[in-house]
Each structure stands twice: as structure tokens, then as C-alpha cells.
Amino acid sequence: MATLRFPEFRLGKVLATSFTGTLSERYGEKLERIPVPSRLVDWLAVNGLAVDSCTPSQLDRARELRESIHTAATAVAHQDPLPSSAVQVINDCSTQGLASAILTPEGGRKWRLNSSSVEDALSVIAADAISVLAGEREGKISLCASPTCRAAFLDTSRGGTRKWCDMNTCGNREKKARFLANKRSNSSLVD
Secondary structure, X not given: OOOOOOOOOOOOOOHHHHHHOOEEOOXXXXXXXXXXXXXXXXXXXXXXXXXXXXXXXXXXXXHHHHHHHHHHHHHHHOOOOOOHHHHHHHHHHHHHOOEEEEEOOOOOEEEEEOOOOHHHHHHHHHHHHHHHHXXXXXXXXXXXXXXXXXXXXXXXXXXXXXXXXXXXXXXXXXXXXXHHHHHHHHHHHHO
């Protein structure tokens, strides 16, 4: 029996924008990184939000939250008004779960889900999105410069000039494309 292979997760430092990265290449050949409920369970566990299980309807709700966060982040990056439908989904998800912030002995914060339900986990992601979208975090919301990606990320670089959602993916792709274009251009000059 063959095991199903799923695309790897792209994990970031900001929970909300990392969650929006579960759909990659939004303007190219879309890559869904949580295609089935069990993959959402996996993603949540990797991000410290372990849940017992996930139903197809909970996965649909998670994707709705993901797209609402991305829509709102795109609006913030473009300095446009927040779409009311996105705000409603984010607020609804934030208030529908039961999670508590816990201070770790190392001085960090982690979340305790009260019922280990997907709704609890989504409330944490929505609360993180609210914090980012409301400008409570240091940095600014930007969109990846890759025309096929356009992922939202929190730019905390010194000058606020970061161009790529992730240098290891989109940034390296762009550098490689420029290198190959220069190589072709230089070889045509020699011919």
C-alpha cells in the first residue's frame, strides 16, 4: 500500500502569516499544504496547537480563516480598508474557541487549548492575526515580491525592506532565475 505524500509545511515565525502559507503560489500553480483534515491536525501540532481530530467541515472553516487572514493582510499591505467579511470571520474564529495564554519558565508564551478542538486552535490563530493586523507587533505587513506567491509576512527587517516571504524559497528562486538569465545573456554575447 502506497503512502500518500503531502507537500512540506512552510513554517514562519509568526503564527497567523505562517498559517496563510498553507496555500502557496496563490497566483501560480496553487499548492495546498493542508489538503485533508489530518494534515491540518499535523500543521497545528507542529505549531504547538495539538488537537484530537479534524472533520472536513472544520478543515473548511480553517481554510476560510486562512483566506480571511490573507485577504485582510493584503488590504493592510496595500493600505486599503479591511474587508468586512474577512474581519467577521477572523473575529468569529477568535471568539469561538477556548484557549489560554500560558507563561513558560523561560519567559515565553505558549497556548493551552481547553478542549483540544480545532475551534480552540483556530481561535489562537485568529487572535494572533488580530495582533498582527492591528499593528500591535513590531514590523509591517508586506507581500512577497514573487508574482506567483504574494504571501503575506511580517517584515521585521531593520529598514522594513524585506522582499520575500522566505529567502529559502521565493528569494532563492528569484536569485537563481536572475543568475540563469545573466548566464544566457553573457553566453549570447560570446557567440
